[in-house]
Amino acid sequence: MTAENVKKEKVKEKTIKLKESEYQKLQDELAEYKDRCIRIYADFENTRKRFEREKLEFVKYANEGIIAEFLNILDDLERSVDAASLQHQDYEAFLKGVEMVMARIHEMLKKNDVKPIEAVSKKFDPHCHEILAHEDTQEHEDGEIIEEFQKGYYLGDRVVRTSKVKVAVNNKTKE
Numbered sequence: 625m626t627a628e629n630v631k632k633e634k635v636k637e638k639t640i641k642l643k644e645s646e647y648q649k650l651q652d653e654l655a656e657y658k659d660r661c662i663r664i665y666a667d668f669e670n671t672r673k674r675f676e677r678e679k680l681e682f683v684k685y686a687n688e689g690i691i692a693e694f695l696n697i698l699d700d701l702e703r704s705v706d707a708a709s710l711q712h713q714d715y716e717a718f719l720k721g722v723e724m725v726m727a728r729i730h731e732m733l734k735k736n737d738v739k740p741i742e743a744v745s746k747k748f749d750p751h752c753h754e755i756l757a758h759e760d761t762q763e764h765e766d767g768e769i770i771e772e773f774q775k776g777y778y779l780g781d782r783v784v785r786t787s788k789v790k791v792a793v794n795n796k797t798k799e
């Protein structure tokens with residue numbers, strides 16, 4: 625017997641003999657699994673598309689609450705401007721109204737986890753400060769912030785806007 629004949633014999637031995645009814649049963653089962661797989665894939669695609677639509681809608685309306693709060697503040701500012709345009713001479717009342725509006729803004733920011741970045745008298749940090757000017761001085765340490773031109777803010781732990789600052793340059797401490 626040749627090596628090829630031996631292989632053929634082994635293949636014949638491994639061939640499974642099925643009755644036609646068993647074969648048909650396996651074919652039906654295969655078709656059922658295939659159909660189930662197609663349906664699961666279609667469900668997955670539908671879920672993925674729905675998730676994408678919901679995500680876009682969430683992003684679109686995520687700031688709705690904050691905008692509603694700002695609209696209330698805008699109303700207060702418009703009333704202040706209207707009062708000033710009537711040329712009332714009561715500047716103290718006008719100033720008090722503006723201060724109240726500012727207090728509402730600060731309250732709303734705090735409620736939404738927005739905090740100011742501390743700058744003056746702090747060491748310059750490039751992650752939360754932006755240098756707009758330097759000043760040679762012996763009164764402050766090198767790299768110390770001596771003036772803040774614009775406040776910076778954190779949203780949670782993330783810097784939303786850097787502080788615009790003036791930084792001391794002290795050549796004496798470098799020596």
